[in-house]
Amino acid sequence: MIKFGKTIKLFLLDGEPNGRMSCELSNWTGKAYKIPRKQIKESTDRAELQGTGIYILFGKGDSIGRDLAYIGEAEGIHKRLLQHLSSKDFWNEAIVFISKDDNLNKAHIKYLESRLYEIALEVNRYDLENGNCPPKPKISESDQAEMEEFISNIGLLVNTLGFKIFEELRKSNQTQEEKEKSTFYIEAARGANATGQSTNEGFVVMKDSSIAISTTKSFPKNWEKLRQELIIRKIIIQQDSKLIFGKDYLFTSPSAAAAIVMGRSANGLTEWRLSDGRILKAIETDKE
Template sequence: MKFAKTIKLFLIDGDPNGRMICELSNWTGKAYKIPRTKIKDCVDRDDLQNPGIYLLFGKNESGKDLVYIGEAEIVLKRLLQHLTQKDFWTEEISFTSKDENLNKAHIKYLENRLFSIANNINRYEIINNTTPNLPSISESDRAEMEEFLENIKMLVSTLGHRVFEEIRVVKSSKKRKEETFYIKAARGADASGEITSDGFLVHKKSKAALSTTPSMTENLIKIRNKLIDDGVLETVNGELFFPNDYVFSSASAAASIVMGRNANGLTEWKLKNGKSLKDFESSSS
């Protein structure tokens, strides 16, 4: 069950693009969101001299989101080191404890768990060279860190990064079935998908058309070819399919890639009963 939360944001520099502190009511944790260009200005922040978890965020040349997940006994010292060691990142989010009760084992535990969650969700490319080790901690400490972990996940999303958010919205199996849309068309297209808060998600094992039509726009062809190059679409036994769930920015983009031609997703994606996505979204029921 989800409960209402009160989150307090403090703009250190009076600038929404500058340094920011984020705190959650009745929680001992404290989050900093700091642009790379402002890291050196944080030498006066005493709580960044404490142990904590940090995440470095950036993008690669093709616009893919990148993240590095780390821990440090002195957070600011490590961030200053990363200014000269890693050049991909543009901002960081770090977490310390206001009551200074995070020890080395705690932060190593959080580092491992956050890495595992981000890796399983697969929204961002993780830059870490190795998988962090999971330390042995007591049952009571583990319960406390799991609660700390949930708050980290929520605040990271609040601060603009969905690296720990599941792509699929949790629904009952009945509701998911009722809200699954399908396309079955020429040249092998046979796909299913659903609407999510990120865009239109095409389900794992869906099949795309093996070829494209001459009228398909050049931009869509480039996108489709890149998806093939990146392994989002794979050819196996003469079929082109999605080995994993994949989110498109719109239903039309998803339909076009699946069908291998220009397509209006609002009319092409249909429920089992034949109702189009357009009619579904305009329906009051």
């Protein structure tokens, strides 16, 4: 499939990099606004925020690596955000999506809310503050196609604005050839048998990978702490006599991933190998 470049226009509404921001994608009728919590009240000057749209609230969670989000819809966006100032205290930024041609109706935004919740839940990067999955209304086939395109563009802009709530940890639609070229393996002592892929964000250890059942005496304390947290959070679970990843997990580096898998200090660039035996370092530097 041929990939095409896209033009995104960012405008600092107040001339400040950490203030309010609008975000537009070329040839799309949607528009995004990124608004810090402390500037919600003063955003009454934005007439477009008085209409119908979808919004996402973002905040920091207590767990390491787990931020919080709430996905909602409203026929009066600004009014709803004002209500959330007193009802929800976890969030510090909001991203709002509207239609520049006022083409979104109540059924549309309810559909968007439900689908975005489903995607965020499946991707599982954020803890969602929504109580339950919002119900999905029935809309026409043509409207559904239009909303799915809207969702695709929401994902692109949210990611561009720095929030990967809808971004898969790794591509799920790879061909067999692509998988063979991008999947690395570790098989080592004490039951370590894992697969992983290098991404633009770091290194993903894949679901069902097994890790060493124990660690060495010299295992660094910071890795031991991370290992125990992953077990507490049930990202690593016990299955029969093994410890396995219950879901894909993103590490900041191949070495961090290798250390947790092997239960000892490790250089991920040399420990992770393709099925043909080539190490990750050789692939990254184009050396055989």
